[in-house]
Amino acid sequence: MKAVLALGSNQGHRFDTLQGAMDALFDAPGLEFVAASPVYETDPVGGPEGQRPYLNAVVIAETKLQPRMLLERAQSVETAFGRVREERWGPRTLDVDLIVVGDTVCDDPVLTLPHPRVHERAFVLVPWSQVDPSGVVPGHGEVTVLLAGLDQSGVRLRSDLTLQVPD
Template sequence: MSSDPTTTPVAPEVEQRVDSADTTLHNPRSAVVALGSNLGNRLENLQGAVDALEETPGVRVKAVSAVYETDGVGGPEGQPTYFNAVLVLRTTLPPHSLLERANAVEDAFGRVREVRWGARTLDVDILAYEGVELTQPELTLPHPRAHERAFVLAPWLDADPEAELAGHGPVAGLLAAVGEDGVRRRTDLALHLPQ
């Protein structure tokens, strides 16, 4: 924890990167991405997604939430539990290019899209992109169900305690409204920002 009184202390399971000057990006915007996995080595899948996004030209991972274990929502009965996390990015990629990269990362981890909301090795969803609201078949921003999902809101609040979801308000208030049933913070697990 920093001794600087102007910084907000964060839990040890939450990593944030603060750069005084990030020369790798020009005119970046903030984006928020949710990660989920309930097949294979769930923690390795999530960490692999963090690493792959950080390695993407035009993307810088700025904060990584704690890991949450959650019950499946909206999909087939009897799914294994998920590991979920949220990343805050700075990016120069436009939203559709970021979506293409997210899909490519999923594919690299063996994601199979056969059953809607079915079990998956890796899910990479864009929740929000600074200054962008759109509704298209392939991408809706902000994510149309983010405000209803504790497994998204709890880690998002970890990664950015001041976060707001456009059109819905502060993430802290949204999480308080939906509650945290079926969402358990795993203090024994952590994702790490790439060095």
């Protein structure tokens, strides 16, 4: 199955955290690296005023892991990088969101797929469209079509930052 994961950080050494998260995600079996988007600096969406801008990227992988197992891996990587869940949409050292896992559609308290707000978030759709222009959000449509209806002004390419492919 194809898995789309969004990485974000707006605390600490943001780029080093994104690179470390990508390395950690692919350090264990069950997840095969396919591609990583360019890195973007983005304005915070929601949450408290005065947050630092985020660095965001999207990673595409192939996996045989069940979505809940993939979620557990993502959350363990967040924890390893000091993620603390104090405030919804608050600042964070690392956010690893499962955006899409194959064609899986589920809506339960533990995991919602596709990610419930991805179709509204330019900070995910812009990098996703760069690495997978034919991507589709189940139940919502093609990434490029969804992106055309969104304000992209808060999403800026950081051409000076490039995530390295995990070993």
